[in-house]
Structure formats: structure tokens, C-alpha cells
Amino acid sequence: MNKAISAGEHPHSGSWLRDWLEAWDRFWFTPADPLPLALVRIAAGALLTWASIVWLLDAQAFFGSTGWQRPEHVWRMNDQPWQWSWYFLDGSAGTVRLLAGITLAAAVMLTLGIATPLAAAVALAGFISAVNRAPLNVFGFDDTLGMLLIALVVGPAGAVLSVDRLLAPDHAADRPSVRANLAIRLIQVHLCVIYLFSGCGKLLGASWWEGTALWGAAANAQYRTLDLTWLASQPLLVNALTLGTLWWEVSYAALVWPRLTRRLVLAMAVPVHLGIGLAMGMMEFGLAMLTANMAFVPAAMLRQLLRPWLGRFVRVESHAA
């Protein structure tokens, strides 16, 4: 029936493997438009700037030698020696403020796109130093921000919409690049991992199956910034919101890739993350997650959206990616 197989040459197994390798190469190493990464840079840089200002408001308590957690006890909450931090070098007040100030300066430069590769590297080092020194004070916002900063170090984050480009116009910098694709793919795949585990973790909880989990979040006064206790009289609405969130998270990694479902999945991210931000006082976390979701928005659409405001800086035609 199949001559090749009957001849014992197994061409299908070879082509199957070749197809996989080609798909891998296409996925990771096809040059892509650097604009989405530049937008991620501006948003993530602004979030890191804000986070650095807040760390500085109480820097000695977060990073100092007599902080909320003394440096010699940090191993109780993270994996030493791998979770390094430059704050372990010296916990004196002056040094702590200097190092936190360096992170803030790098974050501002990253946002504006000044010496972008250097700024991204220093910003990532300062960010990791902060979160590894103060494990008692970190939460989901930091998980997401770290993911974004790693991508900004990998890719040409200052290729467009940056002071670097204004000072040294380089039309080639706006061209599709493999590194831009790599950086955006890192965010996309990592984001799928986040939603998958977040959704699977919720499947262990009875309240998510019962459709009441959202009430648990709304009624928690320590999180609450918006009074949603009126939901007590709307059990079916609570069910719908809970189950909608659960199945959106569980299915995100599968449904965000097909064009047919991508818009729906990304549109759902907006109310979910803004809702958490507004109702539970975690706006930074919500904005970081929305920034990560932006990695799935096609570059051509972003160029169209930006044309009215940034036509001078962004060419409207999209590159094939």
C-alpha cells in the first residue's frame, strides 16, 4: 500500500521530526516587528519605576540589616545561595538607598528608552535584588514583572519609541528581528504557563467548582478597595463570574493561539485584571498582567492604533512577522 513503508525506509518518521524542527524554528526564530516589545518596555518600565519608588519609601525596612527580615534569615523563605541580591553586600542605610536609587534610575531610563540595553540589564538586576532580599514582601505583581524584564533584556526593547532612536535615527532598527520575536515569544509562552497553573490550582478548590470563590475574594476586607458585598444577594452572578474566570484561565493556553478565539481571550483579560486591580487594590498586578497580554496583540494592529498619536515615530505599514 505504501511503497516507502514497505521498503522499510520510514520516511514519515523522518518528515514528522523535520516538521517539528521546522515548526520550532518558525515559532522562535522568525524575525518579528519590534513595536510590541517597545510597548511592553514602556509599560513594564513605568511599573518598575513605580515599584522602585514604593520600595524607596521604606527602603531600610525592606532591604536594610534590621529590616522586616534580617539578611541572615532570608534563606528561610528563598533558595540560597541561588537567589542572589546586591542588598546582601551591605545593609546600611546609605548603601540601601543608593542601590534602590540605581534601580529607580535604570527603570526611568528603560521606560524612556535611554541606553536601553544597559538600562534593561541594570533594571533586571535591581529588580531581582529587591525581590530576593525581601521575600516576605513580594506577591504576584513581582512574578509577572520579572517575566517582562527578562524579555526586555533578551530583545531589542529600545529599537522604536525610544530616546535612543531619537538621538540616533536608524531606519534599520525598525526592521523585524529574530531577537524581537524571541522576546515576545518568551512572554507569550510564559504567560500561558502562568494561566495554566493558576487555573489548575483553582481546580483543587471546592469554591471554584461551586462558583462561590469570587465571593471569598470580594468579602475579604484586607484586600477590598471596592465594596462588592452587594454580590451577597446575587449568587448566580457570583457563580457566573467565578466560573467564567476559572475556565478562562484553564483554557487560556489553548485558546489564545488560534486567531478565531484570540480576540475573545484577550478581551476577557481586560475585565478580569482591571476588576482585580480596582476591587482588590492590586492595580499594579492587573496592569502587569495586561502588559503581558499585550504580547499577543498583532503588531499590525498596534501600528494602526498608534498612528494617530505616534505617526511621526512609528511607521504604519506592518512588517511580515
Added chain:
Amino acid sequence: MAASLGLVAYFAAVIMPPLAGPPPASDLAMAALQPFRPLVGSLFLGHGYRFFAPDPGPGHSIQWTMQLADGSALTGSIPDPQTDWPRLLYHRRFMISEKIAAVVPPPDAPLDVRQRSRGDWQPLVKDVAGQLLSRHGGRQVTLQMTEHYLPTPEEVLRTEQGGDVVTPLGTYALAERRAAAQPLAGAAHR
């Protein structure tokens, strides 16, 4: 080829931590995580991503009462919604009580469980006490963990409110030599 291997290693470091924890997790996942620990730790990738899972639980805060050098008393809370502003600062301090609460057993837990867990939570509380004493110039401070009651929808509609669960965390004073807080004899027993 090198880039592909780097990508595989990176995503192994992304995927292994949530597979290996928080519980339940398999021995296989925990063993598979071991070679990636340097990469996971150095890039801050060791997350479980279990946001509000398995179930959203009650919130916690730490109430403290401090004796100052002049004999007067000062009280406070971690976090303090009245003074911890901006909200991100509140949230960073809120994590202190949430993370310590995760290792402090409730007051009605069996005695042996409470005794065994002391080695986990007391060093954390000691540092928090030391920071409070340094910040306010106090002589000693007494802390307690409050688990805030999470009302059901029915209770909210009936305007009922359940009781919070309070767990004493001990009384601490600054040890002079290293400016580190130490539990006072007998005071930290629960």
C-alpha cells in the same frame, strides 16, 4: 542550536517550580527541579502561580503593642490601612502577615503541631518585632496574629459578623549586642 537549548533550559526553569510546589506535588517534579535551581533562583522564577487557589481564604493582620522607653504604650497593625499608603506599600506590608500566617497554626491545633511549627514562624516574627522596635524606639513589643472572619453571603445579608481568630505570637525585646529582637522567657509560649 545553542539558542534552542537555552530556550529549553529556560522554560524548564519556568515550568518546574509550579510543578514542584506548592503541595500537592510529585517526588518526580521535585527531583526534576533540582538541576534547575541555580537558574530558577538567579532569575527569580520560583513561583507556584496559585493565585487565590485552591480557595480564597480569610485575610490576616498582625496587631502589636509596644512599650516605649518612657513607659508609654504604642499600638499598631501590619498592614495598617489608615497609614500604609500608597496601596502598593500597603500590599507589601500585607504580605508580611499573610506569609507568616501561612506557617502559624491556629490556636486550636494540637500541642505538638504548635510546638513543632514554632521553629518555622518564630524567627520570622522575631525579625518583624526587631524592625518594629528599631522603627519606634521601643523596649518590648507583643504581637498577635488575627485571622479576619470571612463572612458568608447569608451572614452579610443578615448583617451578622463572625469572630476573628487571634493567635498570640509572643513578646520580644531588643537584645543589646546585635540589635536583634529576642523572645522574652515564657512570653512566646502558646
